[in-house]
Amino acid sequence: MTSQHPGSRPGDRLTRQERMRESAAGGLAAAGSSGLLDTSIESDDALAIGEPVRSQWRLVLRRFLRHKLAVISMVILLLLGTMAVFASVISPYEFNPTLDAATLKEARQPPSWEHLAGTDKLGRDQFTRVLYALQKSLVVGLGVAFISVVIGVIVGSLAGYYGGWVDQAMMRFTDLVLVLPALAVLLILASNPDPTFFGLFDLPPATEVNGMIVVISILAWMPMARIVRGEYLSLREKEYVEAAVAAGAPARRIILRHLLPNTIGAIVVFGTLAVGLAIITEATLSFLGAGIQLPDVSLGNLISDAESTVGTDLAYLILFPGLMLFLVVLCVNFVGDGLRDALDPRAVK
Amino acid sequence: MLKYVLRRALYSIPVLILASMLIFVLVREFGTDPARARCGVSRDKQCIPRVEKELGLDQALPVQYVDYMTEFVQGHWGDSQRTGQSVDDSIRRALWDTTQLAFWAVLLSGGIAVAIGVYSASKPYSPGDYAFTGLAFAGLALPTFWLGLIMIQYFTYELQRWTGSADVIFRSIPFAEGPQNATQYFQELALPVFVLSVQLIAGWSRYQRSSMLEELNSDYIRTARAKGLPRRRVIWKHGLRNSLSALVTVMAIDVGALFGGLIITERVFSRPGMGTLLLSALQNGDTNILLPWMLVTGMFIIVFNLIADVMYGVLDPRVRVA
Numbered sequence: 029m030t031s032q033h034p035g036s037r038p039g040d041r042l043t044r045q046e047r048m049r050e051s052a053a054g055g056l057a058a059a060g061s062s063g064l065l066d067t068s069i070e071s072d073d074a075l076a077i078g079e080p081v082r083s084q085w086r087l088v089l090r091r092f093l094r095h096k097l098a099v100i101s102m103v104i105l106l107l108l109g110t111m112a113v114f115a116s117v118i119s120p121y122e123f124n125p126t127l128d129a130a131t132l133k134e135a136r137q138p139p140s141w142e143h144l145a146g147t148d149k150l151g152r153d154q155f156t157r158v159l160y161a162l163q164k165s166l167v168v169g170l171g172v173a174f175i176s177v178v179i180g181v182i183v184g185s186l187a188g189y190y191g192g193w194v195d196q197a198m199m200r201f202t203d204l205v206l207v208l209p210a211l212a213v214l215l216i217l218a219s220n221p222d223p224t225f226f227g228l229f230d231l232p233p234a235t236e237v238n239g240m241i242v243v244i245s246i247l248a249w250m251p252m253a254r255i256v257r258g259e260y261l262s263l264r265e266k267e268y269v270e271a272a273v274a275a276g277a278p279a280r281r282i283i284l285r286h287l288l289p290n291t292i293g294a295i296v297v298f299g300t301l302a303v304g305l306a307i308i309t310e311a312t313l314s315f316l317g318a319g320i321q322l323p324d325v326s327l328g329n330l331i332s333d334a335e336s337t338v339g340t341d342l343a344y345l346i347l348f349p350g351l352m353l354f355l356v357v358l359c360v361n362f363v364g365d366g367l368r369d370a371l372d373p374r375a376v377k
Numbered sequence: 378m379l380k381y382v383l384r385r386a387l388y389s390i391p392v393l394i395l396a397s398m399l400i401f402v403l404v405r406e407f408g409t410d411p412a413r414a415r416c417g418v419s420r421d422k423q424c425i426p427r428v429e430k431e432l433g434l435d436q437a438l439p440v441q442y443v444d445y446m447t448e449f450v451q452g453h454w455g456d457s458q459r460t461g462q463s464v465d466d467s468i469r470r471a472l473w474d475t476t477q478l479a480f481w482a483v484l485l486s487g488g489i490a491v492a493i494g495v496y497s498a499s500k501p502y503s504p505g506d507y508a509f510t511g512l513a514f515a516g517l518a519l520p521t522f523w524l525g526l527i528m529i530q531y532f533t534y535e536l537q538r539w540t541g542s543a544d545v546i547f548r549s550i551p552f553a554e555g556p557q558n559a560t561q562y563f564q565e566l567a568l569p570v571f572v573l574s575v576q577l578i579a580g581w582s583r584y585q586r587s588s589m590l591e592e593l594n595s596d597y598i599r600t601a602r603a604k605g606l607p608r609r610r611v612i613w614k615h616g617l618r619n620s621l622s623a624l625v626t627v628m629a630i631d632v633g634a635l636f637g638g639l640i641i642t643e644r645v646f647s648r649p650g651m652g653t654l655l656l657s658a659l660q661n662g663d664t665n666i667l668l669p670w671m672l673v674t675g676m677f678i679i680v681f682n683l684i685a686d687v688m689y690g691v692l693d694p695r696v697r698v699a
Contacts, residue, residue, distance in 0.1 A: 211637030
């Protein structure tokens with residue numbers, strides 16, 4: 029949806045821009061295989077004599093901690109995550125209270141200490157509703173990141189390791205999916221009330237969190253596949269992989285022991301950014317009416333529910349869920365940026 | 378050059394056909410079942426099989442595809458189930474409405490993104506560069522639909538209240554009888570164009586910055602500076618000229634992403650166009666519109682990808698040789 033992942037153009041050779049894009053993530057390959065262990069590349073991390081040897085992940089952590097914005101974002105995310113998980117403990121209100129006279133009396137209150145984000149037309153506490161919606165957003169974000177990473181890694185691994193026609197077929201298919209107008213496809217898939225897999229078995233509808241995760245994942249794995257493939261192509265040329273092949277190691281071992289672990293940096297960075305993208309996508313779909321439906325709350329349908337308040341004094345009802353959405357995605361992106369710096373010290377910024 | 382263009386154009390033909398197949402499977406198999414949508418909650422057990430037969434949905438998917446595409450390429454796109462209007466008319470009109478919005482958004486975003494990118498690259502790690510980086514991060518994290526609503530709240534209603542004028546300055550909905558003059562045209566397009574541009578500018582300016590930075594660090598720039606050309610001239614003439622080829626490619630490719638942004642923007646600002654057409658078709662279960670809509674949009678994206686390739690070849694002669 030954003031130009032973060034501008035689609036690819038079908039082409040049988042890498043254009044410069046693709047090379048740039050792949051090298052941006054691609055330096056990670058080297059970082060994994062040698063960069064992270066070869067501490068001499070960054071003078072800061074160079075081992076002084078007598079200093080204890082640091083493990084690879086220690087170094088990554090150190091570099092991450094140096095990115096202040098990423099660390100602050102991480103803290104905010106953990107805080108918000110905890111608040112969302114323990115929403116029922118933190119908030120004295122329910123997100124869908126029985127609409128009795130006592131609740132209705134509280135209607136249309138502007139933000140105050142009792143109601144941090146005010147109350148809606150029916151007297152429901154908006155802050156509580158946002159926390160519950162955030163739960164859903166985070167689950168969708170993490171779920172999509174997980175599934176799209178798994179699909180992307182499988183497709184990218186097969187294409188990158190086997191090459192030849194397997195590579196051709198898989199990458200052409202990936203390009204094809206990238207050509208589709210993503211949001212339109214998502215809307216069409218998400219508005220199907222009873223989706224099936226070619227009539228063989230039922231899929232969860234997108235009005236449920238599970239269905240939402242499936243739908244968004246279908247259009248989220250392609251960049252991962254391209255990145256993993258790109259990494260494998262360069263890793264395959266490395267001597268230790270050649271040695272493993274020469275020693276007769278089976279494909280499974282080479283992929284799982286040699287190629288995949290050295291791609292972990294790129295995978296982690298993509299996975300993080302995918303969380304943010306998925307959260308925005310879910311909110312957008314729910315806003316457009318194709319996702320999670322009221323009375324279940326999501327950050328998207330909270331905003332569309334309050335859309336009629338735009339231009340009135342009740343507009344704080346859209347302000348708060350949107351700010352939450354913005355804050356979460358911004359923090360996720362900063363963390364992704366920090367991880368990129370930490371895992372790939374040589375990446376061009 | 379001609380050979381390069383032809384080769385690229387030929388390559389898009391199989392892509393076009395395969396994409397149409399993928400779209401067909403997605404819409405027919407994973408979208409809402411037209412027969413079920415038509416029958417609704419009808420108790421008539423014969424309803425679904427009857428409608429399926431009527432629409433040819435009882436046949437195998439490949440047969441349906443061939444049947445459908447034969448009609449489609451001849452221009453028989455059918456009629457809307459709701460309004461009874463012919464689908465190709467609705468799509469043509471929607472495309473025109475959408476183009477107005479997209480044109481100004483791309484023009485504005487392109488110009489601003491280049492300016493920001495060049496500035497940031499010529500003064501990397503300066504306070505200004507950091508400020509623009511921060512703004513780009515914010516822009517990419519802003520949900521378009523929410524930004525639209527917030528803009529309406531503040532720039533339509535609050536601004537009107539504040540200035541005390543009788544009429545709003547920036548419209549949140551288009552004029553009912555269309556804009557009568559340039560001022561009205563600006564009034565109704567200002568906010569949607571801005572909202573659509575925010576993400577584009579955020580993405581493109583980062584892109585322009587990195588490609589410009591790469592150019593400015595290359596040898597020929599150092600040579601140009603060393604032989605005494607003024608810095609300004611080196612940046613704007615040598616650096617910009619060569620860095621633009623990368624941005625132009627991304628811009629053309631981002632047309633696909635633009636369609637996503639347009640759906641949201643049109644919905645928030647109640648503008649007619651492709652996005653509104655799709656949303657109303659989905660809402661009304663007007664399945665006849667979905668397939669042509671997707672096919673036309675997919676075609677646009679593929680054509681723009683082709684344009685991107687060709688432009689890239691024109692701007693960067695090295696690409697043509699390979």
